[in-house]
Amino acid sequence: MGQVEIVLNSLPMSGGDGPDSYSKNSHLQRRSASLLRETIDKLIMEKIDARTLISCTNTFHIADLGCATGPNTFFLVEDIIKSVDTSLQSNSTKPDFLVFFNDLPSNDFNTLFTSLPPDRSYFAVGVPGSFYSRILPQSSVHIVLTVGATHWLSSVPKEVLDKSSKAWNKGKVHYSNASEEVVKAYEEQFGRDMERFLEARAKEIVSGGLLVVGMCGIPLGMPFSNLADSIMYNSMADVLIQMQSQGLISEEQVDTFNVPIYSASPEEVAVLVEKNGCFTVEFMELMDPTAWLKRPMDVEDVRQWIVCIKATMGSLFINHFGDHLLDDIFDRLTTKLVGLTEKVESSYREKVMLFFALKRK
């Protein structure tokens, strides 16, 4: 776990609550989250027996994995609590709710804690640690949620950084438009990570409990280059190569930079769930992304998009290229994408969010 932890620890969302922070620039994530609300409510009402789950303790435990610094996590958690409360209405004893907010130890927990809703109806704790390992006691949670987090791999696949490997991803920042070997390396890394994720959750979630995941998705067999995000990753690579030609960064720096994000198909997740053996699939669907990505885009839309990307991936760039180049990189990226708006509009932008719900056997 040592190496994995080191890579993971360098990837928190941007902390604080300043203009570039994740907490102020996570509206894209928020819209994805609101997409899920209705489905999650239905799942809670139909798929779990909340009363039986808490018969022993009368405390309902919810975990949000990869919660970052809020506020999206607060909205989702409150919705879940409302749903559980409704499903328990027939009984007079109201349980206490305990919410485990998890993220990497380097996440800005201070900001998360000071921004907790003061009138919340639950007890809140922070859980520092990678969700690719165990972070909670055995059979201790009833509903685990993770939105926009499990497409982050535990690390960049090693082969991609290895000059002697066929999967060496020279001059690119992602498996988008990359060689088959690179795509395979990312795919296999996702497979290993999801296996570890499911193993850990199988131990932590009580029998009858629910695991709800929202992450980047893609229809089976579709090349990543069809997606709007592909244009963004290609533009990112172009920007870095341009900055390299201007002597601002080295060739080595460009070649060793890769974004460890993977978009999974429902089918490949289903195989991994089957292999794990501890869960039944209660829901698995590719859903539409937010409305603003589907309507014609203007310059402001592109800006908002890149502000979100910057808040989410900023620390990745800071770790690799240093603090001083962050604004330059993202200003160039915005300019480049503003010039490609039509191309983004005409690319595949539907059903790129994978949503699945598993029940612990």
Add this chain to the structure above:
Amino acid sequence: MGQVEIVLNSLPMSGGDGPDSYSKNSHLQRRSASLLRETIDKLIMEKIDARTLISCTNTFHIADLGCATGPNTFFLVEDIIKSVDTSLQSNSTKPDFLVFFNDLPSNDFNTLFTSLPPDRSYFAVGVPGSFYSRILPQSSVHIVLTVGATHWLSSVPKEVLDKSSKAWNKGKVHYSNASEEVVKAYEEQFGRDMERFLEARAKEIVSGGLLVVGMCGIPLGMPFSNLADSIMYNSMADVLIQMQSQGLISEEQVDTFNVPIYSASPEEVAVLVEKNGCFTVEFMELMDPTAWLKRPMDVEDVRQWIVCIKATMGSLFINHFGDHLLDDIFDRLTTKLVGLTEKVESSYREKVMLFFALKRK
């Protein structure tokens, strides 16, 4: 609770891990803690039935209230886990341990989380909130520990700041050497706070669980002015009045500054426990403070003492007088106390730590 929370939120220990930080300057607290180890071990072995406590979940829950930024909290928690493990040895199923590290939301949880022992044998979560209110679900913890925290009042008693009150504490920073009315105001504030503390813990601790408290103490009826700490508080007031006379701070600032710390006698705590009604007293004793306070003191001892006080009370001074005066205040305090070493040595320095353990009925 609004006003109380505001006051409390301004009083975290010094964060980070720099030369002035609490985590680097809490050796006094550490020595107090090691004093307790043996007694806590004995209490766990003799007073609780660990196996029965976790029969329902097989997870053992420990909370440390007012944990600051470590590392003392880690040592104590590990000792408790060892003791519980030993008391469970006869049984083959080893439970998981979950430790709730609690402090005010403004505490530096980021430093706490990144300094968690990597090879720890327990799951760790952070709980932001004042322990004078509920912070955990009903009947959810088996052992609650709090060392060096409950002598911090939830706020300075109002009367002490009220010019029209007989308890107005003009020119002083504590009830040390103050009027009877001031002493009474502090005493009553402690009574109200401890009542709220016990009420909250009575709800959170399972039946048969243990509450272990180490805090500032004093023999019944002894005036605070007999204590070594009294010389420190008096010197603090002298320093502030000196700085006022030099125009560095205003008279108003001096008169509105009071340290909300109270030393309780075993007898007054016993009355409050009796009044609460949910606990039995398993242990209650005044213990000796650290060795270095008992042997003849030299200049370096005084320096170390004040470095500890600075790390513990620093933010109180920063909030009231501003960041820029902190070093000046504590440099003057050190100089003053170096000149009073003999007086400190001859003052009362024994049995000023109150240690008690309560069992939830």
